[in-house]
Amino acid sequence: DPKIIQKPKYLVAVTGSEKILICEQYLGHNAMYWYRQSAKKPLEFMFSYSYQKLMDNQTASSRFQPQSSKKNHLDLQITALKPDDSATYFCASSQQITEVFFGKGTRLTVV
């Protein structure tokens, strides 16, 4: 059973639209993260949350907004989508500074 659930698995969006990527973890972790993997680029850190509070933000654009409605949820809202936003977005979680576990990702294509 996957312990970190990301929905949807695939997503196609129109340029200028807004989408929300869902992430739920059932590992009991208090820290959650978002990473992005674009074509021909390494995985890049985007955000980290601890106890539902933003700890670190490496995303320059305010179009990317994490949303944490519950301790085990960290969704990612992306507004005014651009083709360059096309990537696979990975959610991850950890308990303090121990192992970081990743979900299977949401592959976003912006047309």
Add this chain to the structure above:
Amino acid sequence: QQKVQQSPESLTVSEGAMASLNCTFSDGTSNNFRWYRQHSAKGLEVLVSIFSDGEKEEGRFTAHLNRANLHVSLHIREPQPSDSAVYLCAVSIRSNNRIFFGDGTQLVVKP
């Protein structure tokens, strides 16, 4: 900004032969190193974590760390075709769980 470089970019080995992957990092204060495996269209699977110089074995996977040389390696004993995947080196500072990834090594294990 931390730079993580992996070599080789791709590696083909025969089933049963040792596979060796390399990773160099730029920030000498890094103290948390992980190797992940990524099968296509799947999430990341952590293989081995290492925090101090020396070696750490997890089944057929052994990580070697030499922080003075800014180098960490992964050796896969008796690789099997099912080990064919992209292997990612991940480096972080334990007080800050922002992980920096390399570009990956594409491993192909031929029967």
